[in-house]
Amino acid sequence: MASPSPKSPEQSEKTKQYDRQLRLWGDHGQLALENGHICLINANALGTEILKSIVLPGVGAVTIVDDNIVTDEDIGSNFFLEHSSKGLNRAEETIRLLLELNDAVRGHTVHDPPDQILQENPDFFKTFSVVIATHLSEKTIKDLSQHLWDINIPFILCKSVGFLGLFRIQVKEHPIIETHPENEQVDLRLDIPFPALSEYLNNIDINTLDLKDHGQIPWIVIIYKAIEKWQLSNHNRWPMSRKEKNDVKDIIQSFIRKDENEIPINEENFEEALRAVNTAMVPTFLPVKIQELLYSNSATHLTKDSCPFWIMCSALRTFIEAEGKGKLPLRGVLPDMTTTTDHYVKLQNIYRTQAALEAEIVYRKVQSIVSQLQCDTISEADVKLFCRHSHDLHLIKGSSICLEYQLGTPTASYIARHLEEPDVMMVHYILLRAADMFRSEHCRAPGEWEPEGDISKLKTCVSKILSDVSSSPFPKDDHIHEMCRYGGAEIHSISAFIGGCVAHEAIKIITKQYKPVNNTFIYDGASTNTATFTF
Template identity: 80%
Template sequence: MASPSPKSPEQSEKTKQYDRQLRLWGDHGQFALENGHICLVNATVLGTEVLKSIVLPGVGAITIVDDKIVTDEDIGSNFFLECSSKGLNRGSEALRLLLELNPAVQGNAVQEPPDQILKENPDFFKSFTVVIATSLGEKTIQDLAQHLWDVNVPLILCRSVGFLGSFRIQMKEHAVIETHPDNEQTDLRLDVPFHALSEYLDSFDIDTLDLKDHGHIPWIVIIYKAVQKWRVNNPHWPMSRKEKNEIKGIIQDFIRKDENGVPINEENFEEAIRAVNTALMPTFLPAKSQELLYCSAATNITKESTPFWIMCAALRGFVESEGKGNLPVKGVLPDMTASTDHYIKLQNLYRTQASMDAEIVYRKVQQIVAQLHCENISEADVKLFCRHAHDLHLISGSSIVSEYQLTSSVASYIARHLEEPDVMMVHYILMRASEIFQSEHCRAPGDWEPEGDIAKLKTCVTKLLSDVSCSPFPKDDHVHEMCRYGGAEIHSVSAFLGGCVAHEAIKIVTKQYKPVNNTFIYDAGSTNTATFTF
């Protein structure tokens, strides 16, 4: 057999460059990122810090929309502008320096204001994977947000002023298949073993094994045999702490002893005792999965349904039929002390069953696609979906326009959170009030006369609080601070927030990990953060 050809130098260099992130989201996640196109509206300090953390991991392309001219203030606070940039277009200059970070990224600069683009060429924003906007007026925010909501393009609205920062993610619907939970539940099926697994487990007789083999059988077998022995007098599956301790006692009795009656140190049996609590978790359909499989979007599939909902419909068919109430086998086996032959054989059993289950779901997907005459879904996507079916996550978002119009539900939500002591919602009110101030006076509060703007900003705050049926703030400390900032961006605050926004954008593009559902607020003065869902 011919030896495989070596990887090309380009590929090996690329893998080396992106090694750490490939460990986080894999080749398919990197592929999605490299096919992503991010649009930034306004290359402010915060905006360029966001793009920096998106360009470095290798996003496919970026477009900066910015009609502003570089000023001395820009050069003093923005690391991606040079002294020679003064008087030139801010977006073009920032793009030039950002692309130096990663030559593989494509870039484009549009020297027009976003409101003009929305008016003359609204389809412009349709082509982007995510739009990130910062330093916009209140009217432009709402116009852009409404348009992106209508065309179903995710929007991340960012703010950075003084020691305060925030971002708001607007998405109609975002399905996450690979959530990467911190503590992923093992899927061993010891309570309902599939046929091949049952045959394998029953093939062992712990009492008759010689000493060498005794110390190399997988702990899954040990626990299964202990449960079998326990169930001779207990017909149900061990669930309580007392019952699990009894299983541990049986495993302890399995351990061989030397001629002096001292237990022989067998690591696989020690592992079995430690694994009892997790291994004996009964197989069940998680409540979140059940909710997704039986919601209207999954039960009423149409030609316009997304691949996620089509796969949910097919998965429901599997659960109700072949799965006998359970999801497909994950096919992932935890590490354990065992002989190589035993471990590989056991691993292949789980992988084979997982592949068979995924194949059934894939056939059901094909049937639905054929009936609806919609776009085909690849087998690889279905396998990935089945592998992570236990931890599916769906975000159903709300529009920024409804938030800005202070609908009754939004107003009551804000009022409820303002009642809590030292709540971060105060900063949300201040940043919203600053936007109102800027719309009325065409400048940030405190930009020209900090002392004179305090009363004006307080009026904006009071109006906002009145709209949500809340009393005015007892003290004006926060208002004074906002005017003292003068609308300035502090680079360290923007750098931190920019990294956070970039993380969320990458989650959205790769469709991995759970993004923040909806609003994140950062107070650099106290280093506190908070999330809110309007």
């Protein structure tokens, strides 16, 4: 066999540059990121911090929409602007300095206000993977969020005022295949071994092995043999209770060889088996949350416009109902264990081969559906990835930001309910909403000119919002006084923190890996408290 071609210098350099993140989301996640295009509206300190953390990992392109001119306030809060930038367009100056961080990223600027773009060229936003906006007026928030909701483009609204930070993610429907759960359940099928696995397990007799081989048996075999022995006196049932699992552990203990003094010999593989009993003995089942996905209307009533996720869900359902016999495809991933290389490789190949066979069946079903619907093809690699992670699929069904501004909706009731809790962070949400309303009415931030004089005006805005959500007035005006004291200023450390958080969420959305926040995140820098709300 010919030796594989060495990697090109460009590939090696790229892998070295992105090494840490490749460990998080893999080559395919990096490719998705490099194909992504982010639109940022308003390159203030928060917006620039967001882009910084998206440019560094190598997003494909960024476009900044900003018609503002750089001021002294911008230079004071934004590390990506220079004194020479004063009086120049903020988008141009920001993109020039940001792109120095990563020459692989393409950058564009638009000097028109978002309201004008919405009116004259609404299709402009259709080309982006995610639209991120900061420092928008109340009217623009409503108009832009509704437009992006209608054209199904993910939208992240961000705010940073004084010690307060907030972001709100708006997605209509966001399926996640690779959720990366912290504790992924092993899928060993010891309760229903497939033919190749059953043959392997049955060909090993623990009692006839010599001492050396006895200490190298994979712990999967040890647990299986212990369960078999337990089932002989328990009507062939599967051990479920803690007592029954402890009985299996006792049987494993009895398998351990002893020396001439009747002292158990220390065999690491048997110790591993004892530790793995609780996880390895979980029976194979179809999780309820996955069942709900597979039998949802989107998966059972496909159309030409159905996204690949729902097509694969439909194919997976038919597999489970037929070849899978009520079970999901095998993951094909083997945990680490103390054993010989020959044992491990053979066992690993058994699981991988079976997983590949089952994924191939699902792929053929996907091809059949695609052919019937005459829609875009779905690659075999995507189907294999889908099958590999089918145990942990997740779907986020979001809500429109516009609903938060409407009276008599469940969202209004949700806000009012959370305002009743002591020391609730929802108070900060109301204050930030009120600051937007104040800016729309007075064309400036509360406290920007006269902090004391604006307190009563901001209180009026707060009262209006509380009335809209049918909530009682705040017992104290402390938060209102504090918001006026901020004067609409950005504190860079707060913007940097929120900016990093938003960048992470944007990357999750683009790569479709990890679960993004659903849907509102609030940060109080004074107390370092955070909270999430789902409107």
